Amino acid sequence: MPRERGARSERAAPTECGAPDEHAVDRRRVTLTADGPALIEGPVELVTADGTTIRCDRFVVAVCTCRRSRSYPLCDTSHRRHRRAPRG
Template identity: 45%
Template sequence: MATKVTILPNGPALIAGDLEVIGVDGKPIQLPTPQMAICRCGASKSKPFCDGSHRPAGFKDPTPTA
């Protein structure tokens, strides 16, 4: 399965496909689904994953430059 990355407006990056996430301890992190949401706002309490904190943080995409 090809890996697909979808940037959600004012939210996380959704990554789906054949995924393996390795933690800072060098061990794989078990994913509950073959899709994950990666935080882009910096407000998540469970980085690198999105926990919905972008909404109360008021995260807005930067203005595209091109």
């Protein structure tokens, strides 16, 4: 029986981001911190803008979001020396 256009399969129902549930094992948790790095449950592979691949086997990888790190894209805690003034 042909499916209607745009119909979804009940077996692979989309999740919140539209990915099928069968790929749940491949997901990584990313925790965005208020004033620091993005924390990614590893192991991970990071691909930089110039195509360089960085493999990290740690159980949590801190990715720099302030771009001050000397080991960018990995965090070296440079954000701690340059705190932002509170908004107000």
